[in-house]
Amino acid sequence: MTQSLESLLQHPSLWRANGQPNTRRFAVPSGYSALDARLPGGGWPFPSLVELLIPEVGVGELNLLIPMLREMGQRTIALLNPPFIPYAPALEEHRLDPTRVVVTTPLARLETLWAMEQALRSGACAAVLGWVEQAGMQTLRRLKLAANEGNCIGVLFRSIRCRTQPSPAHLRAVLGMDGGELSIELIKVQSGRSATVRMAL
């Protein structure tokens, strides 16, 4: 009885007066149980905009995302303005089909943000990874809306210096290197709590 009532209440056109929007967000398992335990729904929120603040390239940011990208099957992944060449043989070693990947050459900041919004909104990609240093509140909000519209996850790699800036992203995390382990400090988790996770990659 309660179960059928619950399923009725889940109907998307039903709005409940407690103010919570009735869209249960789907979560993509991150592949790391320590991290999944800290994320609401047990994984990366989807669709969403995620901000990863990194001290430098190579800290482990791609390894962190690879299980999620693998989870997405044959859907397209876009890499916009990547710092180096995404190396196809390594992707194959990680069981990611490189032909799923769309890459751009180095871009100017505005062009990267423009391309990211287009890619998120198009609905063609499951994940859009962009490397941008500066992004205003307005732009980030646009990206968030675009990710919702295009049903995909947008990951923005920014410098650790942006930590104090406000951001509308669903999830913000600071990545760091700590004695051979990756530390993930979740500084903003929408409908969740901030926490710090350390794990070996």
Next chain:
Amino acid sequence: MPKPAKSDVRTLALFPADPALPAQPSVRELPVELPRRKPVAPLAPALQQPPGSAHAQPGKGQLWLAIHLSRLALESGLETRPRDPLGEQTLLEKIAAWCHRFTPVVSLEPPDELLLEVKGSLRLFGGASALVESVAAGLRTRGIEASLALTPTPRSAVWLARSRGVRRIEASGQIEHPVVERAEDLARYLQPLPLPVLRWPEEIVQRLVSMGVRTTGGLLRLPRAGLARRIGPHCVIELDQALGRHAEARRRFRAPERFDERVSLECEIESIDRVTRAMESVLHRLQRFLRVREAAIAALMLRLEHRAGPPTLVRLGLAAPTSDVAHLHSLLREKLSKLELRSPVNALRLRSSALLASIAANARLPCALPRQVPGASGGFESFPLPAANALPRLIERLQARLGRAGVFGIGSLDDHRPERAWRATAFDGVSRSFSPPGPAKVFAALGETFAGGTRPLWLLPDPEPIFGGVADPRSEATPSAGQAWQIESGPERIESGWWDGSDLMRDYFVARSPRGIRSWVYRDRRAPRRWYLHGLFG
């Protein structure tokens, strides 16, 4: 060619009904007379006896001009190129489209001929010879070598044009194009033609040669029934078609339709923004044009005409044909936003590529249900798959702004050298299809136990030298103190490429940078044995 006999007219035969021939009265029952030297109206009676057949007077009142494109360069061995059937067809269609200025009835005879029915155009162009001359002159100015022939039947015209092509090669003199306006004269012109001109199957030609027949004239002198039995009725019908005794249906060539509209603006426009707005109404008409024809286009050319100076051309090539004008509009807008106007625009012209058939995508019903919100349990299967054209569109849009080379795909190659083990693949609609790839291939077969890779996820485009060296804490021999780079595993020796000049001899290691980044470094085994950073494991 055999010398003509004394008699003027020789009656060949009265054909008996032949079971091998299709039941066509005009073929079976007509007496055939072949003129030898001076024709005394020999064919006319035959043609005037229509025994109640639909093909009663085949080709009457028609004049066909055949254009045979010569392959002089190819055949004389001056230049050899592999044949390009598609290119030949395109060339033929281009010439056919050009030929529409002489007559509306143009027919293709692939691979290298086309036919024009010009009876109705004779007066306009001042007679048959003048018409042939103007076609020939037009082709010459376009750099096309061709031989022409004008006769009352299409097949004989083609044969004659071909034979002129052959003769031209032998004599390499000036061509004069045969013009035969009366059907009675046809046989006289056809007689000397050598058999290869007919382009019959090689074995039939061989058989005829072994029978002593070397020309069309010899062929026509043979008894008809026997000939049909020996070389097949089709060939006999072709002979009849050439002589105008049998009608030949020709498929008419129609030039592919395209959208082409020029709008002259009421006042000159100086800003790109307004050009975009002026374009809108034209695009709206393009939309209607495509919709009523159920067609799509693969390219669009926008030409901005200025008060002075050459026009500005904006070419839009699409990865996949589309009939969605809103999409074209957004792409054009991206293209135009990069443009700088040299001088004010006073007219614009929008021209599409040839139309392609399109299958309209399903539109949404006005009362469509809201999008299903996937539950947490559903996984990715509960999300709708992206539309098939979503990815090509995204790439077109990105390329419109970032340039064609700005967006690419990646793939791996079988090479031991790290720089050559990957490649960028272009998205140009040809080299890579946009069809969804098949099920995950090798990647699933490796199993879940696989953990990490031996190759870095980031590859540096150019290896960066590491100053100060790399320490190996695993061996006691090298002092590790004071050296920040620490080796974790290795070496992996890569020595390859001596055959193509870019050979390398390297020992690769996995190492930690001073700040703890897992990196892929190598030591060049050739002097001065320096260390380089080549990748990051990310």
